[in-house]
Amino acid sequence: MKMDRISRALELPPGCLAGAARFEMHGNREVIVEGCRSILQYDESAIRINMGKMIACFLGRGLNIKCLTPDSLVVEGFITSIEFVT
Amino acid sequence: MVALWILRWFYGSVSFRAEGKHPEHFINAVARSQARLWDIKCKGTVLTARAACADYFGLRPLAKRSGLRLRVQKRSGLPFYLRHLRRRPGLVAGAVLFFAVIQCLSLFVWDVQVEGNSRLSREQVLAAAEEMGLKPGTLKRAINLPLVEQGATARLPEVSWLAVNISGGRADIRLKERDMAPYMVPENEPCNIKARCAGQILQIEAHTGTAVVKEGDGVVEGQLLISAIVEDIHGGSMLKHADGKVYASVKRTLTAEVPFEQTVTQPVGEPIRRNRLGLFGFDFPVNAATVPAEGYACEREAKQFVLFGSTLPVFWYTESWIKQQEITTVLTKEEAKAKAQEELQRQIDELAKEDVTILEKTERVEYTDTGCRVTFDCECRENIAEESKLEVQVPE
Incomplete structure (x- = not known):
């Protein structure tokens, strides 16, 4: 909460200083995820990613991981919905 | 994206297939090991992906721990291409030799270009540069550019400025020709106009000075025609540089x-043709014809090869030797x-x-x-x- 208050005071996005995950979407065809911990589920219709404080689930068709590094990944495919479990 | 593709090709990559119950475990293990994967596709229990060539060897124990079996599908990139070439040492040696020759040839000047000359011929400029040590085939390191510039300028009095630039195997000589001062009548040197030869005056055009003969007069060689002494309106006189034209009727015998x-030299018989290939300053005979003995006239023709607007140090010389015979008619x-x-x-x-x-x-x-x-x-x-x-x- 302290971090959120500091972020607000500095006019930065919430969670920016707390090390929250970052998502960058290009339409619904590609999403770049930074700050991921591990992959919990991976198949063509759903990719579930552990983000530390929450779990993000990308649902869609023909999903695949285009690129993977220790703390980020790129999901591409036809994304129909995103779910967060906190 | 292109840069990434080039990097991946340079370091080499392996396309593999992993089969097992939990491919996610394998992906997480790979991510933790700092190895990089791309083009990861998962269909049920089958996972296909690509990894850098150096990272692939570290993936096998991770796959074993995750209960997956790895199988290489395709290898691509420079390391695999070079491995393929190991079986062809001649090709590798040829490539190395090629680059060595290119490197060696780049140490020399192979073409000298001249720009900015109009009155001076290209050959005159090249001859002056050659005297100062700049000619095709010279080692670039041995050329002292300031010395060549100064020496060539001193040897060509018509040149006011000359610079030499070497770029690759080509030397560019850029020069500016001197604008010669126009002829000025030396006003401070008084002179008369006299007759060069005998004749009868037809027309007088006295620009400066006083004409002392008139049209119709007969003159002898050395006779005064236009005097340098000019009188002013006050009766005073002054000396001028007399100038003018005096046309006269003159007798000439041609x-x-x-x-x-009459003895005429005429070509006889078929010409002997010799061809030579000039390569990097060296001449190589192309056909077996030799230089004939005396009594032959030679016509030479040199053709320099040009590639994409740049002249190459490759010449094709054609010599035509034809026998000459003196015929009296x-x-x-x-x-x-x-x-x-x-x-x-x-x-x-x-x-x-x-x-x-x-x-x-x-x-x-x-x-x-x-x-x-x-x-x-x-x-x-x-x-x-x-x-x-x-x-x-x-x-x-």
Whole structure:
């Protein structure tokens, strides 16, 4: 909460200083995820990613991981919905 | 994206297939091990992906721990291409030799270009540069550019500025030709205008000075025509540099003599052709023909090869040696006369260039035992004015 208050005071996005995950979407065809911990589920219709404080689930068709590094990944495919479990 | 593709190709990559119950475990393990995967596709229990060549060896134990079996599908990139070449040492040696030769050749100047010359010929500039050590085939390190520039400028008085730039195997000589000062009449040197030869005055154009003869006067050689002394309105006199043109009717005799027996050199037989290939300053004969003995005339032609607008140090020389034979022919009187008249006409054309006009001419033809002599007695209109310096002694 302290971090959120500091972020607000500095006019930065919430969670920016707390090390929250970052998502960058290009339409619904590609999403770049930074700050991921591990992959919990991976198949063509759903990719579930552990983000530390929450779990993000990308649902869609023909999903695949285009690129993977220790703390980020790129999901591409036809994304129909995103779910967060906190 | 292109840069990434080039990097991946340079380091090499392996496309593999992993089969097992939980491919996610394997992906997480790979991510934790700092290895990088891309093009990861998962269909049920089958996972296909690509990894860098160096990372692939570390994936096997991770796959075993995750309960997956790895199988290589495709190898691509430079390391695998080079491994393939290991079986062809000749090809590798050829490539190495190629780059070594290119590197070696790049140490020399192979082409010298000249820019900015209009009155001076390219050959004159190249000759001056060659004297200073710049010519095709010279080691670049051995060229002292400031020395070449200064030396070539000193050897070419018509040049006011010259610079040499070397780029790759080509040397560019850029120069600026000197603008020569126009002729100025030396006003402080008084002189008279005198007659160069005897004649009758037809026209006088006295630009400066006082004309002392008039049209219709007969003059002898050395006679004063335009005086340097000019009187002003107050009766005083001053010395000037006399200038003007004096046209007079002058008698000239032009003679041409043509012997009946004429010796003409004529080509005989088929020419012997020699071809040579000039490569990097060295000449290599292309055919077996040798240089013939005396009595042959040679016509040479050099063709330099050009690639994309740049001249290459490759020449193709063609020499044509043809035997010359002296043939003596006897001319008839008419032929000898025609030839002599032809020679006289050439002399008249030469005189015309010197502002001499033929007003009247009489032709005389004489035949001797050996030849024909034709004489033109001409009356010409020409400028007989000639400057004569005036020595002035200043009283102490």
